[in-house]
Amino acid sequence: MAKREIPEINAGSMADIAFLLLIFFLVTTTMDKDMAYMRAIPKRIENPEPPLPIEKRNICLILANSQNQLMVRGELMTDPDEISEKVKEFYTANEKVNDPKNKFPMYSTISMSQIEQKILQAEKELEETENTPDVMPEIVEFKQAQWDKWVKKKEALEMLGKPQLREIHFQAHVRIEVQKNTSYELFTKIHSELREAIFDLRDEVANDLFGESYGVIHKRYISNEGDKDKQVEASEDKKKIDLLKILYPDRFIEVTPKK
Template identity: 30%
Template sequence: MKRSRPELNTGSMADISFLLLTFFLLTSSIDTDLGILRRLPPPPDPTQEQADIKKRNIFTVLVNKNDDLLVQGRPMDISMLKAAAKEFIANPYNSPDLPEKKSEYIPGLGEVEISKGVISLKNDRGTSYKMYLKVQNELTAAFNELRDELSVQRFGVKFSQLSNQEYIDAIQKAIPMSISEAEPENVGGK
């Protein structure tokens, strides 16, 4: 007579692994962190004198505690900010009120006119973070669109789809993301 060998019962194995699976699903998160990347300037050097920037090269954006915008001394709606910033940086008609350009040779692009324009952003302590990020977003969008335009014109693809690091560096050099944030001042308390 054949002796039957006892078999290992693996039926509950699936239950155990299901339990592990649910445990990991609960304790972990898949959220990829998205955001707007920025580089903070080093702390101000008291011995160094303020560099003189011509008035035509500065694009001032002020946000007050009621989340209102004041752009170049005039109130503006947030929806107009991107177009205004783009026009300022690009200065398409070489208007004397808009920033100067300097010609520079960039490998991969050749002779390019780089705008000397700087966007100066200043906010109140009472500004809401939501509004602040909206403004940052619009300004970033302005630069990204300009880069896209240049990239399409030169390389035929959008800036975000460029894969050649050399081209990416060239475009970044041709259109630097020049957003400067003013040193915080305490105006009128909280």
């Protein structure tokens, strides 16, 4: 059979097709990132028990009213940029030495042997509740969480490399109370300042302990987390982050406005 020449396909319109696709994607997509402050909403409880009384020194109260005026720990504040300084002071005032005279949360000290005792105790309690017939799953969950907490503290102290772990009072928290007409701008400003304060504090410790900033560790952890080959590094970074979170916990309470 005679050899037939294959006619060349005209690829001249290929560029047009590609341009069409390109323009479609340019129109339907955006490049700007969505940035936000993530907050957990507390679980709804059917019949809440009356809350335990909390010492005033353990609350960092941030008030914002409908006229967008600010009050932090009982002092009027005209410049919202100062919130982060106040929050930092709240966290660090008693960090080195406890001073019962001031109005800031106390720090407690715990040693390795004490933590190990607590782990054993939590383990025993967990086992007991699991073996109790007809036990509510919430209680088992709670005991499990208790045990996890102590194990995490042990890891944190190992990471810290000091004989003792100094921790802020377990009730110390930041309480945000706004009114219904407070602007969203001020509300997010408060969150921004809180985030900045916590970030700065963690940065400082991270630089002392590991020679790199919290931001760097956190970013690397996020990028390594999903990578199967980098699990070792990710778990190491996770431990570092856990320690920093124990030292400066982000405990924020947002109160639903009544008026």
